[in-house]
Amino acid sequence: MVKFIGLRLLQGAIVLLAIYAVTFFLVAMTPGSPFSSERAIRPEILAQIEAFYGYDKPALERFWLSLVNMLQGEFGPSAVYANRSVTDIIGEAFPVSLQLGGMALVIALLLGIPAGIIAAVKRNTWLDYLPMSLAMAGICLPSFVMGPMLALLFGIILRLLPVAGWFGPEYWILPAGTLGLVYAAYFARLTRGGMLEMLNQDWVRTARAKGVPERQIIFKHCLKGGLIPAITFLGPALAGIISGSFVVETIFQVPGLGQWFVRGALNRDDFLILGLTLLFAALIVVMNLLVDIAQVALNPRLKHG
Amino acid sequence: MALLEVSGLTTHFHTRNGVVRAVDGVSFSVDRGETLGIVGESGSGKSVTCYSLLRLIPEPPGRIESGTAMFDGQDLLQMTQAQLRQVRGKRISMIFQDPMTSLNPYLRISTQLVEALQVHSDIDDKAALAKAIAALEEVGIPEASRRVRSYPHEFSGGMRQRVMIAMALITDPDLLIADEPTTALDVTVQAQILEIIRQRQEKLGTAVILVTHDLGVVAGTCDKVNVMYAGRIMESGTAEQVFYEARHPYTRALQKTIPSLQKKGQKLFTIPGLPPDLAKPITGCAFYPRCPYPKVAGPVGDVPVLRDLGNGHCHAECHFCDSTAPIESVLPEDLAEDAVVGDAAPAEGGAA
Numbered sequence: 001m002v003k004f005i006g007l008r009l010l011q012g013a014i015v016l017l018a019i020y021a022v023t024f025f026l027v028a029m030t031p032g033s034p035f036s037s038e039r040a041i042r043p044e045i046l047a048q049i050e051a052f053y054g055y056d057k058p059a060l061e062r063f064w065l066s067l068v069n070m071l072q073g074e075f076g077p078s079a080v081y082a083n084r085s086v087t088d089i090i091g092e093a094f095p096v097s098l099q100l101g102g103m104a105l106v107i108a109l110l111l112g113i114p115a116g117i118i119a120a121v122k123r124n125t126w127l128d129y130l131p132m133s134l135a136m137a138g139i140c141l142p143s144f145v146m147g148p149m150l151a152l153l154f155g156i157i158l159r160l161l162p163v164a165g166w167f168g169p170e171y172w173i174l175p176a177g178t179l180g181l182v183y184a185a186y187f188a189r190l191t192r193g194g195m196l197e198m199l200n201q202d203w204v205r206t207a208r209a210k211g212v213p214e215r216q217i218i219f220k221h222c223l224k225g226g227l228i229p230a231i232t233f234l235g236p237a238l239a240g241i242i243s244g245s246f247v248v249e250t251i252f253q254v255p256g257l258g259q260w261f262v263r264g265a266l267n268r269d270d271f272l273i274l275g276l277t278l279l280f281a282a283l284i285v286v287m288n289l290l291v292d293i294a295q296v297a298l299n300p301r302l303k304h305g
Numbered sequence: 306m307a308l309l310e311v312s313g314l315t316t317h318f319h320t321r322n323g324v325v326r327a328v329d330g331v332s333f334s335v336d337r338g339e340t341l342g343i344v345g346e347s348g349s350g351k352s353v354t355c356y357s358l359l360r361l362i363p364e365p366p367g368r369i370e371s372g373t374a375m376f377d378g379q380d381l382l383q384m385t386q387a388q389l390r391q392v393r394g395k396r397i398s399m400i401f402q403d404p405m406t407s408l409n410p411y412l413r414i415s416t417q418l419v420e421a422l423q424v425h426s427d428i429d430d431k432a433a434l435a436k437a438i439a440a441l442e443e444v445g446i447p448e449a450s451r452r453v454r455s456y457p458h459e460f461s462g463g464m465r466q467r468v469m470i471a472m473a474l475i476t477d478p479d480l481l482i483a484d485e486p487t488t489a490l491d492v493t494v495q496a497q498i499l500e501i502i503r504q505r506q507e508k509l510g511t512a513v514i515l516v517t518h519d520l521g522v523v524a525g526t527c528d529k530v531n532v533m534y535a536g537r538i539m540e541s542g543t544a545e546q547v548f549y550e551a552r553h554p555y556t557r558a559l560q561k562t563i564p565s566l567q568k569k570g571q572k573l574f575t576i577p578g579l580p581p582d583l584a585k586p587i588t589g590c591a592f593y594p595r596c597p598y599p600k601v602a603g604p605v606g607d608v609p610v611l612r613d614l615g616n617g618h619c620h621a622e623c624h625f626c627d628s629t630a631p632i633e634s635v636l637p638e639d640l641a642e643d644a645v646v647g648d649a650a651p652a653e654g655g656a657a
Contacts, residue, residue, distance in 0.1 A: 202406040205361055209401075210394035210421045210472070224411045300456040301410055 001296070008292065012285035019281045020274065024066065027270050028059040034079035034268045053079055066274070075278075076271035086275035089260060094279075096166060097249070097256035100175055101242030107180025108187055108241075113230060115184070116191025120199060120226070121218055131188060138185025147178040147251040164253040175252040179245055183237055187230050195226035224298050231298070235291035239283040306378075307334035308479060308512050309358075314372035314382075316350075316357045319365060323584040327353040329536035330372070330608075335480065335529075340506065340513040342527030342544070344520060344559070348580050350536035351516045352402075355482045357382075359393055377479070395425040398473035400502075402485040404465035408457040414441075415453040418472050425476055440471040444501050463494035467501065474505050480512045487522065499526055520563050524548055529617075532556045535581050535591035538611065542618035550618065552626040555592045590623060598625050 035041070035049050050056050054065060069076060075086035115131040122128050138146075151174055155163035165171050198204070199222055207217050246258035257276070264272035296302045316328040328350045335341045343351045356362045358374050358381055374381040381392065398421075401407040409417060418437035422428050428436070434453070441449035444467040457465055466486060473481055483502060487495035503526060506513050515527060523530055523544065530547040532540040532555065540553040551557045560566070561574045578595040581587055590596070590609050609622035620626055 201409075202401060202403060203409040206399075206401060206407045206469075207409070207420075208361055208393065209359055209399040211390040211392070211424050212394070212420060213390065213424070216424075221409050221412065299411065300413075301458045 004296075005289070005293070008289050012282075012289065015285055016278065016281055020067070020070070020278055021063070023274055023277045024063050025059065027273055028062070030268070032268060034270055036268075053077070066271075070274075070278070075275040078269055078272055080267045080269045080272075086271045089272060090257070090275060090279060093255060093257040093260055094243075096254060097258065098242050100172070100179065100249075100254060100256055101238075101245075103172060103176035104179035104183060105238065105241055107176060108183035108237075111180070112184035112187025113191050113227070115188040116193075116230070117195055117218065117223075117226070119188065119192045120195035123196060128192075132192065135185040135188040138181055139189070141182075143178055143182050143245065143247045144251065146181060147174075147248055150174055150178055151251065166252075166254045166256075171252075175248050175254050178251070179241065179248045183241060186233060186237070190229040190233055191226065194229040195222055198222035198226040228295060228298060231291055231294050234294075235287040236284060238287045239280065243280050243283055308337045308339075308377060309335040310373075310375040311354075311358070312373050314354065314357060314374060315370040316353050316362060316367060317370050318362075318367050320584070325583045326536050326586075327367075327583060328357060331531075331533070331536070331538055332372075332611075333529075333531050333538065333541060335512050335514060337479065337512050338506070338510045339529065340515060340527045342523035342530045343514065343516045343533055344518060344523050344530060345533035346518060346580055348583070349533040351518075351533055352484050353536075354533070355399070355484050355514060355516055358482065359397060359399060360384075360389060361399075391425070394421045394473075394478075395476050396478050397480045397482065398476065398478040400466070400469045400473050400481065400483040400486045403489045404462050404469055405489065407469060408465055410457050412456075413453075414455050414457065414460075414468055418453065418468070418475060421472060421476050436475060437471075440475045441468070443505065444468070444471045445497075446471075462490055463498065466490060466494075466498050470498070470501055470505065474509065474511065477509055478511060480514070481506070482514045482516075484516045485518070486515075487517070487519070495522075502526075520559060521565070532559065535587060536583060537591060537608070537621065538619075539592065540618075540620040541611075542614075542616075542620075546616070546618040552614075552618075552620040553592075553623055554596050554598050554625050556620075558597055590621065 033050075033055065034053075035046060035055075041049075047056070054062055057065070066076060073087075075090070078084045078086055078089060081089070112135075115135070119128040119131050151163040154161045154174060161174055162171050163174060195218075199218075204217060204221060207221050212221070243257055245256075246262055248254070249256045249258040260272060261276055263269070264276060311334065312332040314328055314331045315326075318325040318327055331350070331354055333341065343354065345351050353362060353367075357369050358376075360369070360381070362369070369382055372382060376392065376397065379388075379392075381389070384392070408414075415434060415437055418440060419428075419430070419433035422433045422436060438449045438453050441453055446452055446464060446467055452460075457468070460468065469486075481502070486502065487498050490498060499522060502513065502515075505511065515522070517523060527544050530541065530544050531538050532547065532553070534555050540547060540551065540556045542550075547556060548560070551560060558576045562576060564573055567574060576595055577597065581591055581594065588607065611619045612622055612626070613619045
């Protein structure tokens with residue numbers, strides 16, 4: 001197990017290096033620069049700015065320098081926002097996204113997994129059709145439709161909740177709810193599929209023939225295997241959900257990480273783009289590793305394979 | 306009174322293609338300590354009969370339409386789910402066909418073994434585990450105290466079927482239903498598994514219903530035999546009666562298919578054609594379209610009733626049941642030689 005984790009961490013490091021290199025050179029090859037603007041800047045000032053940010057050196061050298069900095073945990077300055085480093089920006093926005101995503105994930109799991117289990121156990125009854133139709137709707141409705149709908153209902157019509165900002169618990173409900181419902185729909189469908197597969201196995205019949213109560217069949221015999229599809233999805237979902245949803249954060253004016261992905265790209269803020277890409281990639285690598293460990297823990301057949 | 310008295314058991318599956326009459330009015334009984342064999346081709350309703358007894362058929366589409374199954378004075382088919390759970394695994398246990406898929410791959414052998422005990426009695430974990438290890442030793446699993454901690458995938462097919470037997474018998478049930486317990490295993494292991502079932506049965510006095518399509522197995526192990534075809538019993542009686550005094554053409558044709566009883570160098574005998582489509586109502590003898598005997602009188606109009614010969618030997622009514630002569634002597638010369646291996650076209654034409 002230790003060997004497995006070590007190997008996967010090594011693989012992860014290589015993946016991150018490759019992603020960093022590809023992103024760096026794609027950004028470097030993109031026409032224009034962070035410092036081009038509508039206003040004419042005097043060439044000597046531009047040269048000074050470029051020298052300050054290291055843009056006077058060739059790309060290969062810049063890549064090497066930034067890699068060394070990166071390994072020391074220094075993501076560099078923002079090329080657009082004066083006196084702010086990429087680390088500052090991430091340090092400010094990431095906790096917000098982490099909190100929003102964490103709450104959304106709790107909602108998604110608490111709604112999606114029980115709904116999936118109930119739908120599988122009561123298949124082809126209204127307890128299956130109703131949550132599954134809702135889940136289908138949740139998957140089909142993009143969050144930029146669901147978000148405004150919820151805001152309209154709870155914020156404007158019922159006047160129960162604020163529709164924008166991030167100032168206290170009542171502000172958290174709508175964005176976390178919107179993001180959570182979308183993921184809940186996926187978890188419900190995946191859990192239903194996984195549980196149905198388990199409930200149709202021969203060994204469920206064996207358990208019934210032993211006189212095992214139905215509740216014990218569901219939770220003791222089927223849950224472990226039935227959760228595997230949902231857990232496989234959890235890795236990428238988790239990385240996506242906590243690194244901020246641009247759409248949800250924009251609708252509800254949440255000062256999270258999501259907006260910076262877009263602003264970084266639009267402003268040609270090279271260091272910010274690199275920093276965010278690397279953060280997102282690292283999250284995915286770590287989450288997938290955690291998922292793999294969870295799968296080995298759940299499925300004894302993988303332990304010896 | 307018999308331990309289990311089944312009468313008129315009828316199980317249908319309501320599918321999109323119509324009602325499949327998987328079991329169509331089956332009656333039999335099993336005494337304590339006795340072994341009943343149920344033989345027949347694939348799809349003859351052997352397994353569905355067994356699953357119906359413990360109500361393990363998926364409902365829907367399956368439904369037990371009628372009949373009774375009196376087990377020790379109680380009708381299994383009328384029990385509530387709670388009553389049924391008290392019987393399942395405690396008084397009637399079951400072994401399934403494919404040991405590779407019948408054990409839960411996510412749970413340790415020990416967990417699955419003690420489960421049956423713990424569901425049915427207030428036994429503490431330690432005592433239950435000790436009983437589980439003893440049960441594994443009884444079915445011949447070496448190093449049982451270590452291997453009880455294993456997962457099913459660490460065991461071979463034969464070993465897993467031993468675990469299934471240990472699991473089924475750990476509660477000392479009155480009746481063991483073994484649904485083709487050796488079909489998925491290779492021949493040497495088959496013999497071992499049957500021997501283990503026989504030994505345990507002798508020691509515990511368990512009654513056994515053995516479902517199989519292997520007539521050799523039946524001859525070697527069963528006291529009584531039901532021959533099933535198209536969801537009905539064609540012939541039943543003691544093993545001696547069914548093997549040496551077979552009356553019904555289907556039983557005789559089945560016997561003729563045993564490869565080791567046929568002459569070397571000859572084409573193997575097979576019963577021409579396929580079992581009938583159970584989604585269509587069958588009037589008359591279900592075997593008539595495939596019957597290798599000459600079609601002298603046409604099919605019997607209604608569902609043939611079982612005729613009791615007075616000594617426990619029963620068979621479905623048929624024109625050819627009055628003699629016990631082997632199949633060759635009844636057939637015309639050319640049929641006996643090779644027509645029986647031929648195609649089924651003329652026979653099916655006769656059915657229409």
